[in-house]
């Protein structure tokens with residue numbers, strides 16, 4: 282993080298914020314353009330979000346103070362943003378490059394910060410980097426990214442736009458939020474004009490001092506390409522363009538974006554002689570091993586149901602360790618800080634029911650990302666798939682998780698009359714028959730969600746759920762879906 286940003290980092294001295302959600306009206310207006318089904322789901326979600334999780338008081342809450350209190354503020358380009366955002370309605374933007382089909386948990390922080398701006402009466406632009414995605418941001422990357430073909434880029438642009446609009450509950454074009462693609466203005470910019478009009482104002486020594494450039498020059502013999510070096514100017518110019526044409530006053534991003542964001546405020550100062558543009562960064566959400574949640578890292582927590590089912594998404598939050606759950610509630614939900622404080626106290630009390638805080642976290646985040654229907658689907662699957670549950674399993678519920686757990690296909694004759702112990706080994710769920718027998722004795726082997734007590738238990742045709750599928754579980758976590766061919 283650049284020195285200026287670190288200097289402006291402030292301590293948590295702010296009084297309790299008063300939350301007001303003046304955008305309710307515009308969001309409800311835009312709902313009417315949706316299909317009735319979608320409308321109902323989201324309408325309900327908004328009523329719930331705005332009524333249960335949000336205390337509403339004063340006219341315009343200070344979004345910067347709220348972000349700071351919740352651990353969502355890393356740096357500001359100027360402290361003046363605090364007073365400016367209380368006095369007027371600002372337009373804020375956050376950019377995402379289309380390097381994957383959808384967004385992931387790390388990117389959700391930007392969406393949450395945008396949502397806080399919306400809840401405090403500001404408006405937002407989500408920028409999808411159709412142009413910058415062709416170049417590749419070197420920030421935080423040790424190597425130049427592989428180039429993406431146009432088809433992939435376009436598919437990713439559509440996927441990311443859908444994800445953001447679904448989560449934020451608005452139609453593209455409503456005045457409170459718009460999705461723009463920076464290729465729309467970059468496609469007309471000519472190289473010579475760019476060098477003449479913009480490049481002249483960008484100082485190479487300042488560009489070299491950016492963290493993303495310094496790190497690459499220090500850490501690898503190959504350094505970075507001229508194309509990657511130029512990336513900061515592209516993002517800087519985006520901010521300048523949006524400032525001029527869309528009255529965007531604030532750019533937000535993760536702390537790795539500091540150099541690119543300040544490239545924008547510097548350009549605006551030089552080209553427009555204006556100090557009215559601000560940058561705000563939030564801390565990166567890190568995994569327990571200290572690496573950031575990212576789309577190009579392994580095991581991403583995707584925000585689109587086609588890439589990760591609401592069930593699996595919910596399970597992820599349900600399994601967050603106790604040490605992290607309060608921080609996650611603060612960062613990833615809109616539950617009031619008072620209520621989070623109460624949850625924290627409860628966790629320390631004798632009567633605390635294990636995982637209650639995780640359950641609340643999982644519910645809130647799943648509802649925000651997947652809507653009320655997605656949450657209902659996740660809870661239903663969680664209950665039905667719990668070993669020992671009384672809920673009757675149906676094949677749809679099992680199919681719903683088959684993307685998320687190992688599965689195999691077996692013929693009807695291979696399954697009927699086979700012993701559960703044998704099948705759990707031949708499908709690869711358990712490594713040996715002796716391990717399977719041991720687990721059975723400990724009460725940890727399940728067929729569908731019923732415990733198997735008898736070593737000789739054979740599968741009969743009634744065990745095959747809806748004639749199509751079986752679920753084997755070894756303990757609470759390891760499952761195998763068997764599809765009957």
Ligand SMILES: Nc1ncnc2c1ncn2[C@@H]1O[C@H](COP(=O)(O)OP(=O)(O)OP(=O)(O)O)[C@@H](O)[C@H]1O
Pocket residue numbers: 376377378380385386387388390391418533534535536537538564565566567573574575576577578
């Ligand atoms: N783990 C994270 N925590 C908070 N913000 C994040 C995290 N990962 C990415 N972001 C933010 O999301 C925005 C878009 O980032 P970007 O498109 O580079 O995602 P990414 O996952 O880092 O992609 P890639 O892995 O391809 O670099 C940026 O503002 C970035 O700072």
Ligand SMILES: N[C@@H](Cc1ccc(O)cc1)C(=O)O
Pocket residue numbers: 375376377378408410413418463515516517519520538541
């Ligand atoms: N550089 C950002 C994405 C972005 C692209 C263009 C912008 O104008 C803003 C942000 C990232 O990779 O995370």
